[in-house]
Amino acid sequence: MDSLRFFLPTTIESGANCVRLAAERWVCGNKALLVTGHGGAAASGALADVQTALEARGVAWTLFDGISANPDADQVYAGVARAKEEGCDFVVGIGGGSPLDAAKAIAWAVAMDVPQERFFRMRPEPEDKALPIVAIPTTCGTGSEVTPYSIITDHHAKTKKNVSGPSLFPRTALLDARYLSSLPPAVLCDTALDALSHAIEGAYSPRCSRFTEMMALEAVHTIVPELVRMAHGVFVNLAQLQYAATVAGVVIAQTGTGLVHAMGYPLTYYKGIPHGRANGILLAGYLDFMVRPCAALTERILEAAHLTSGEELHGLVDALLDTMGTTPEAPSEDELMRYTREPLRLELVRRYRTMPSPEEVMDIYRTGF
Ligand SMILES: [Fe+2]
Numbered sequence: 397m398d399s400l401r402f403f404l405p406t407t408i409e410s411g412a413n414c415v416r417l418a419a420e421r422w423v424c425g426n427k428a429l430l431v432t433g434h435g436g437a438a439a440s441g442a443l444a445d446v447q448t449a450l451e452a453r454g455v456a457w458t459l460f461d462g463i464s465a466n467p468d469a470d471q472v473y474a475g476v477a478r479a480k481e482e483g484c485d486f487v488v489g490i491g492g493g494s495p496l497d498a499a500k501a502i503a504w505a506v507a508m509d510v511p512q513e514r515f516f517r518m519r520p521e522p523e524d525k526a527l528p529i530v531a532i533p534t535t536c537g538t539g540s541e542v543t544p545y546s547i548i549t550d551h552h553a554k555t556k557k558n559v560s561g562p563s564l565f566p567r568t569a570l571l572d573a574r575y576l577s578s579l580p581p582a583v584l585c586d587t588a589l590d591a592l593s594h595a596i597e598g599a600y601s602p603r604c605s606r607f608t609e610m611m612a613l614e615a616v617h618t619i620v621p622e623l624v625r626m627a628h629g630v631f632v633n634l635a636q637l638q639y640a641a642t643v644a645g646v647v648i649a650q651t652g653t654g655l656v657h658a659m660g661y662p663l664t665y666y667k668g669i670p671h672g673r674a675n676g677i678l679l680a681g682y683l684d685f686m687v688r689p690c691a692a693l694t695e696r697i698l699e700a701a702h703l704t705s706g707e708e709l710h711g712l713v714d715a716l717l718d719t720m721g722t723t724p725e726a727p728s729e730d731e732l733m734r735y736t737r738e739p740l741r742l743e744l745v746r747r748y749r750t751m752p753s754p755e756e757v758m759d760i761y762r763t764g765f
Contacts, residue, residue: 415572
């Protein structure tokens, strides 16, 4: 048997009304810091459910709604200050990946008293503590509710940094698919593409065991038919998408992400292309690149996706971009050359099963546009 290493300390509770029905299991302190963005947590109904559940158990809370897309350290530290002022002893992140990631970073920075100027240099150590984290996703993409990762923008380095460690795993993830129903279609699509990318990159990771691959293929198998429905503008099964996004999150919690994410970050940072859409644009070229070193695995991924080639995936992503009414601006060759340096940085090499040359990275970018 292949070597197997699998770690997931997060309890997952799912189903309609699980925030209220499972309150006795997830409420874990005397005062909660509720970390949200500017609208999704309230619009989805999740924020009200959390407040009701806390009040029913006599637990105090304070709302910190200062998290935007691609949160930076200033936002994290505004949350840290609020948690300390208010004496919060657990953190509830509600929303898409940004509030969830920020909630995790806040929980670690408060518990370890990390000074802001050392935030990007002090990596969370395995023995570090964090305030208990409860994660309630209102999108279906990042999988942040079941990962130890917190992606925070570092303006100094002009990219996103991954602040991660075992203490950043949420204690509980609460999945209620009703919260997805208020999502704008473009956000639903972008986040589903992110989840698909997690599953595919996870499958190709050198750290992927047979056990984890089984989950990656399950996520691919579940997400792609929903993307096809989105492209045709017909009913999408939100519970299926939420389930698959969490399964894909469990995958990257074991494997990390790979080349597509590393290549997607510059597209988000410099071109403002949403994270999942940036990954989706790159996926077909990535599959084409991986066919040669990993033919059998690529076949299993395509089979799970009900697709015959990377080209067919490219067609699906194009159709999704059409339904969103958006054509991302293609970067110039000079820009692509600049972006290519990022994923090839030495520290990332071990994350790729096959190391691409700069020209191969450029080709994956070009295939996407
Ligand atoms: Fe992602």
